[in-house]
Amino acid sequence: MSQLELRFSPSTEQDAGAFRLIELPPELCQLIDAAVETKPSRPILSIKGHPTEDAVVCTADKTYTLRSVVLSNTVLVVTPSRTDPDGTVHVRDQLHEVLEVVPSVPRLHKLAVLLRGMEYDEGDEDRRASLPRYSYEQAREEIQASEAQLNVGLRERRILVLDGYLRPIAPAHLNTILELFLNYLVSLSLSHDAAPVDDLVSALADDHDVPREVSSQVMSWFGQVGEGTWKMDVKAVVAEIGLGILRHHKHEPILETEFMTKWKNAVGDAFESAVSLQLLSGNYLRNPSDISGATLSYLAASTLPTDPAACFAELFLTRPRWKSDEIEPFLSDVAVNSKERDRLLLKYARAMTTPEGTWYTARVGYSN
Amino acid sequence: MIVSISVTPPNAFSPKLPPSVAKLGHDELFLIELQGTLDVQGCESTGKDGQLIGTLNTADMNKPMLVIGHHLLEGKVVTLPKPLGVLHKQVRNTLDDSGEKEKVWWDVTAVVKKKIVFSKRPMPITKPASTASRR
Numbered sequence A: 001m002s003q004l005e006l007r008f009s010p011s012t013e014q015d016a017g018a019f020r021l022i023e024l025p026p027e028l029c030q031l032i033d034a035a036v037e038t039k040p041s042r043p044i045l046s047i048k049g050h051p052t053e054d055a056v057v058c059t060a061d062k063t064y065t066l067r068s069v070v071l072s073n074t075v076l077v078v079t080p081s082r083t084d085p086d087g088t089v090h091v092r093d094q095l096h097e098v099l100e101v102v103p104s105v106p107r108l109h110k111l112a113v114l115l116r117g118m119e120y121d122e123g124d125e126d127r128r129a130s131l132p133r134y135s136y137e138q139a140r141e142e143i144q145a146s147e148a149q150l151n152v153g154l155r156e157r158r159i160l161v162l163d164g165y166l167r168p169i170a171p172a173h174l175n176t177i178l179e180l181f182l183n184y185l186v187s188l189s190l191s192h193d194a195a196p197v198d199d200l201v202s203a204l205a206d207d208h209d210v211p212r213e214v215s216s217q218v219m220s221w222f223g224q225v226g227e228g229t230w231k232m233d234v235k236a237v238v239a240e241i242g243l244g245i246l247r248h249h250k251h252e253p254i255l256e257t258e259f260m261t262k263w264k265n266a267v268g269d270a271f272e273s274a275v276s277l278q279l280l281s282g283n284y285l286r287n288p289s290d291i292s293g294a295t296l297s298y299l300a301a302s303t304l305p306t307d308p309a310a311c312f313a314e315l316f317l318t319r320p321r322w323k324s325d326e327i328e329p330f331l332s333d334v335a336v337n338s339k340e341r342d343r344l345l346l347k348y349a350r351a352m353t354t355p356e357g358t359w360y361t362a363r364v365g366y367s368n
Numbered sequence B: 001m002i003v004s005i006s007v008t009p010p011n012a013f014s015p016k017l018p019p020s021v022a023k024l025g026h027d028e029l030f031l032i033e034l035q036g037t038l039d040v041q042g043c044e045s046t047g048k049d050g051q052l053i054g055t056l057n058t059a060d061m062n063k064p065m066l067v068i069g070h071h072l073l074e075g076k077v078v079t080l081p082k083p084l085g086v087l088h089k090q091v092r093n094t095l096d097d098s099g100e101k102e103k104v105w106w107d108v109t110a111v112v113k114k115k116i117v118f119s120k121r122p123m124p125i126t127k128p129a130s131t132a133s134r135r
Helices: A026-038 A110-114 A124-130 A136-142 A147-156 A171-187 A197-208 A212-221 A234-249 A256-267 A269-274 A308-318 A324-331 A338-348
Strands: A003-008 A019-023 A045-048 A056-058 A063-080 A088-103 A159-162 A165-168 A223-226 A229-232 A284-287 A295-298 A321-323 A349-354 A357-362 B002-006 B030-035 B052-057 B065-068 B071-074 B076-096 B099-118
Touching: A026 B076, A026 B099, A110 A136, A136 A147, A136 A165, A147 A159, A159 A212, A171 A197, A171 A212, A171 A234, A171 A269, A197 A212, A197 A229, A212 A223, A234 A256, A234 A269, A234 A295, A256 A269, A256 A295, A308 A324, A308 A338, A308 A357, A321 A324, A324 A338, A324 A357, A338 A349, B030 B076
Parallel strands: A003 A088, A019 A088, B002 B099, B030 B099
Antiparallel strands: A003 B052, A019 B076, A045 A056, A045 B002, A056 A063, A063 A088, A063 B030, A159 A165, A223 A229, A284 A295, A321 A357, A349 A357, B052 B065, B065 B071, B076 B099
């Protein structure tokens, strides 16, 4: 039959507003095709957000911002009639907008605020009962990030998961644990490429009252754990120890030479060779000074605002002009890739090319 | 707040579209784009259930035609710049210890790659041509 009767739905009230159109980039098309084959038990996409936030849609490992595009035309969703599929079709819904998805950075900054007052530190058993609590499950549902990105975020932000609750570890305590690891690697003559997990975890539990689940999670943040051994990420451990020292110098800079000495001492002879300022990229400011020598101060990319305009404002308040290789590490939380980062630099900064390289200054008078 | 979107596998027993429109990307759903909206004159909310809107002629898919009332619209099949997922809201009422709860999620019913667009001005039909066959 080449003539089809176009009719309203047999249940217009039920169907109106029950349909949405969403534009699918290639990777989401593939995800849906694969899901049709494998029939997963869990939903393949989740829309997350507080009613006051802009919604995001997440796959297992990616986050996208959800946007609504209003159409000037009307789009009819049409399906065949049950009773006469060859000759009659029904208009189930009339749509005037399409949803668009745009890749986005995961929005994890809320974690810092949500977990305030829930830090894990020495002597936790005494305090635990009176502390407020926020669970991993709550985070999975409320934080606007895919589960995979959430887990990476917890690792990077040094947040323990104890009894299903999220507990950020106190930085000083983390450094104590790392320094203990380095000391025991030497004193027990263990290879840092394949250290028996049990030896280290037991030593810390027996001699220093560090619970096994805490030291094992810390180990997993700084290397790979598999088949009972730990392959330590030397650079990451050395960097964290350096950060522990640098954090005291947010407002009062420290001489570079003095800092490097302190850092090497904390790390010990065995790992001294791994010490390098480059490991702290995105966490320090270097002020070359001709009198007594260069100084360093602490500035962490992770503490800057996530809104690009506010981030640039704070960066230029800290320092009126920046070299491109100095400013780039501080934009990693704001731009999802280097193309986006360059776009933001174009929008919020003025570039000046000199024989020494490209310098960025604030664009005067930019407004939202 | 979290809203789930899942995919249900195709059901062999649901009604299928005739081949001419199934070719647009999915055998159970297709899209028609119109300028303006379908205006229905005064009736109660369920008054228009199942009512005839018009006739779609798919004999030549290079020139699909839609007759609505005394208007003839000529359209064409357009490939979408990006495929569109069609989401259908699913509601289930569950009864558990804490009382009756409504669970809402969305299902990706279809992914369509083409649509029929009617963007030319409607042509008035002076002599009513033979309308859709009665069934």
